[in-house]
Amino acid sequence: MDTAFMPKEGLDDLIRQLADSGYRVFGPTVRAGAVVFDRVDSAAQLPVGLASVQEPGRYRLEESGNRRFFDFVNGHESLKRFTFASQEKLWSFSADGTFQSGLSESPRTAVIGARACDIAGMKVQDRTFLKGKHSPHTDPYYADRRRNLFVVAVNCTVCVSTCFCASQNAGPMAEDGFDISLTELEDGFVVETGSAAGEAIAAKLDLIPPKGARERAEESIKACAQAQVRYIDNDGIYELLFNNLEHPRWDDVAERCLSCANCVMVCPTCFCHREVEVPSMDGTGSDHVRQWDACFTLEHGSTHGRHLRPEVRQRYRQWLTHKVGAWWEQFETSGCVGCGRCITWCPTGIDLTEEIAAIRDQPGEKAS
Amino acid sequence: MSALPSNNPYLPMVAEVVDQMEEAPDIVTLRLRLTEPHERDAYRFEPGQFNMLYLGRVGEVPISISSDPAEPELIDHTIRAVGRVTEGLVRLREGDKVGLRGPFGTGWPMQKAKDRNLLVITGGIGCAPTASVVGYAHERRDQYGKVTVLHGVRQPRDLIYGNRFDAWCDAKDTQCLFASQESGPNWKWHLGLVTELLDQVEPEAIEGMIMMCGPEPMMRAVAEELLRRGRPIDDIYLSMERSMQCGLGHCGHCQYGPDFICKDGPVFPYARVRKLMKVKGY
Numbered sequence: 229m230d231t232a233f234m235p236k237e238g239l240d241d242l243i244r245q246l247a248d249s250g251y252r253v254f255g256p257t258v259r260a261g262a263v264v265f266d267r268v269d270s271a272a273q274l275p276v277g278l279a280s281v282q283e284p285g286r287y288r289l290e291e292s293g294n295r296r297f298f299d300f301v302n303g304h305e306s307l308k309r310f311t312f313a314s315q316e317k318l319w320s321f322s323a324d325g326t327f328q329s330g331l332s333e334s335p336r337t338a339v340i341g342a343r344a345c346d347i348a349g350m351k352v353q354d355r356t357f358l359k360g361k362h363s364p365h366t367d368p369y370y371a372d373r374r375r376n377l378f379v380v381a382v383n384c385t386v387c388v389s390t391c392f393c394a395s396q397n398a399g400p401m402a403e404d405g406f407d408i409s410l411t412e413l414e415d416g417f418v419v420e421t422g423s424a425a426g427e428a429i430a431a432k433l434d435l436i437p438p439k440g441a442r443e444r445a446e447e448s449i450k451a452c453a454q455a456q457v458r459y460i461d462n463d464g465i466y467e468l469l470f471n472n473l474e475h476p477r478w479d480d481v482a483e484r485c486l487s488c489a490n491c492v493m494v495c496p497t498c499f500c501h502r503e504v505e506v507p508s509m510d511g512t513g514s515d516h517v518r519q520w521d522a523c524f525t526l527e528h529g530s531t532h533g534r535h536l537r538p539e540v541r542q543r544y545r546q547w548l549t550h551k552v553g554a555w556w557e558q559f560e561t562s563g564c565v566g567c568g569r570c571i572t573w574c575p576t577g578i579d580l581t582e583e584i585a586a587i588r589d590q591p592g593e594k595a596s
Numbered sequence: 597m598s599a600l601p602s603n604n605p606y607l608p609m610v611a612e613v614v615d616q617m618e619e620a621p622d623i624v625t626l627r628l629r630l631t632e633p634h635e636r637d638a639y640r641f642e643p644g645q646f647n648m649l650y651l652g653r654v655g656e657v658p659i660s661i662s663s664d665p666a667e668p669e670l671i672d673h674t675i676r677a678v679g680r681v682t683e684g685l686v687r688l689r690e691g692d693k694v695g696l697r698g699p700f701g702t703g704w705p706m707q708k709a710k711d712r713n714l715l716v717i718t719g720g721i722g723c724a725p726t727a728s729v730v731g732y733a734h735e736r737r738d739q740y741g742k743v744t745v746l747h748g749v750r751q752p753r754d755l756i757y758g759n760r761f762d763a764w765c766d767a768k769d770t771q772c773l774f775a776s777q778e779s780g781p782n783w784k785w786h787l788g789l790v791t792e793l794l795d796q797v798e799p800e801a802i803e804g805m806i807m808m809c810g811p812e813p814m815m816r817a818v819a820e821e822l823l824r825r826g827r828p829i830d831d832i833y834l835s836m837e838r839s840m841q842c843g844l845g846h847c848g849h850c851q852y853g854p855d856f857i858c859k860d861g862p863v864f865p866y867a868r869v870r871k872l873m874k875v876k877g878y
């Protein structure tokens with residue numbers, strides 16, 4: 229399909245068409261002062277007229293002064309919760325000594341409002357969970373959810389102070405990885421399709437030729453990229469960090485870090501999980517369950533009787549050196565897509581871009 | 597490397613205990629056999645690889661394979677009881693069932709080591725990953741040169757693989773030496789560090805392929821000493837241990853710089869891990 233234009237009212241129709249095609253439709257909604265993804269059946273449930281103010285350690289929703297749906301930018305949730313469940317049963321064990329897979333066909337799910345950085349984050353997780361150049365095994369639980377996900381991307385035309393997707397080549401425009409993409413203008417949306425499933429839905433919508441709308445959309449996406457103030461200098465960053473594993477900055481950040489793991493929980497690319505055993509009450513079988521885990525917990529790297537990273541300094545270092553450094557070696561990409569969530573949702577406002585810059589400004593002795 | 601017979605790599609296969617051998621008071625070798633014929637037929641492993649063993653209603657833990665790959669139907673695991681899962685595993689009896697996933701990880705460089713002497717250096721209480729090396733060479737005596745085993749412990753009572761060492765010491769072209777940091781009754785071996793044993797072996801032994809497992813500070817000290825003695829770094833291999841929950845490179849617990857120890861290791865060339873091993877808490 230060629231680029232098209234959908235008037236503002238078309239959003240309701242899009243939600244309806246997705247629901248009629250058998251998808252559970254999720255969209256951004258406001259809950260407890262933040263935007264979260266929830267089930268929607270009409271555009272009226274979206275955060276129309278709201279913008280978010282985001283700074284290190286701060287998130288507030290405010291009136292935007294216009295009637296746009298997607299000026300809120302993002303909340304703490306990314307697409308991750310739809311593809312990599314925060315808790316799920318992997319299998320169960322029965323008293324007769326057999327195992328039953330917990331895998332069941334996941335419901336077809338459409339998510340409206342995925343940002344370019346969210347899609348980039350999902351593509352980063354694909355490298356961990358799907359068999360290919362970077363992983364010898366497919367995680368069938370992830371793969372199943374991924375296959376049944378319909379992504380309606382929204383290109384960003386406004387950003388918040390914590391965004392730096394442009395520096396991570398992850399936005400503000402989604403190049404691929406979506407089924408349908410929207411760019412919001414005052415009077416409606418520029419619409420593109422990225423898959424056969426997206427084409428099929430778009431064919432049911434009342435779309436009109438874009439005229440000059442496409443150029444206007446591109447202008448505002450470009451302006452959004454230019455408005456970003458934070459960035460990471462990725463040049464030689466793996467060597468930089470691994471040559472500075474004893475840098476005094478790790479002590480400095482450890483004084484501010486609570487080791488609460490918020491940053492891991494909101495990050496679209498963090499994939500750590502623990503497996504736990506939940507024996508049934510009747511004393512026969514048990515469920516083998518996995519849950520999101522974080523390298524900020526004391527138990528994460530610990531083996532019987534030995535805490536591998538007892539100091540917060542060591543745990544923050546583990547997280548950051550992997551995320552923006554070793555990830556390149558392991559997955560040929562940064563583990564950071566510049567969504568800014570870990571900066572916004574850190575209770576003490578720790579900003580990874582600042583931590584990296586501090587090490588780059590005054591690197592220590594080059595290790596042999 | 598062998599493929600997983602199951603297309604859901606998280607789902608255990610069922611294995612039956614066919615034999616149970618007590619090695620020492622809290623160390624038991626479990627001989628397992630997969631119950632499904634097609635899984636059993638597809639199962640192959642290399643010395644140095646490990647399985648994830650699941651004990652019903654308790655949990656899953658990584659355990660090295662200690663038997664010979666020429667007989668892949670019988671898979672031995674030498675297990676030391678240290679906690680919830682392992683204490684349950686060592687109590688299993690013939691006919692009991694466990695879950696098994698694997699094999700996982702890299703094996704020892706047995707091809708590269710062909711026609712050479714082997715220097716096996718272990719420390720601490722466990723030495724399961726290297727047991728497979730010695731066994732492998734003994735089964736193929738004409739393919740390998742002299743086998744030298746150096747084993748260091750902190751105190752004499754940590755030397756618990758008694759029977760196994762006795763059998764090794766008696767084998768052809770094999771020498772075993774022990775060191776303990778603390779003295780004790782009847783300690784007839786070296787008193788000191790395992791590195792000091794390097795002075796007690798013939799020079800050709802040190803020229804061999806070097807394979808180590810044990811506590812990281814010990815492995816590092818030995819490796820650095822060998823480098824000081826002019827041994828090329830490419831001849832030094834070691835097996836690393838970390839918390840492991842998936843074995844697949846997915847759960848992140850064994851993350852180590854650019855590697856997952858479960859899939860890129862546990863056996864590494866020393867050159868790959870040398871820099872990070874110097875860093876405390878990494």
Ligand SMILES: Cc1cc2nc3c(=O)[nH]c(=O)nc-3n(C[C@H](O)[C@H](O)[C@H](O)COP(=O)(O)OP(=O)(O)OC[C@H]3O[C@@H](n4cnc5c(N)ncnc54)[C@H](O)[C@@H]3O)c2cc1C
Pocket residue numbers: 530531532533646655656657658659660661673674675676677678679680681682683722724725836837838839840841862
């Ligand atoms: C690659 C590899 C090979 C191993 N091979 C052997 C072997 O051949 N024989 C043997 O006796 N032991 C081996 N171990 C160590 C063995 O996995 C641990 O002793 C075992 O996990 C302890 O579990 P537990 O439930 O009995 O102990 P607990 O202390 O109750 O353990 C609690 C949890 O901590 C984790 N954990 C504890 N210790 C370890 C550890 N060392 N490594 C990883 N996770 C741990 C596990 O997830 C476990 O469920 C190996 C470990 C690794 C990583």
Ligand code: SF4
Pocket residue numbers: 491494495496497551563564565566567568569570571580
């Ligand atoms: S590290 Fe922070 S900014 Fe980067 S992707 Fe994760 S949450 Fe977003």
Ligand code: SF4
Pocket residue numbers: 484485486487488489490491492524570573574575576577578
């Ligand atoms: S950096 Fe911030 S969010 Fe992350 S663990 Fe430390 S205090 Fe928590």
Ligand code: FES
Pocket residue numbers: 839840841842843844845846847848849850851856857858859
């Ligand atoms: S054990 Fe899960 S990533 Fe290595």
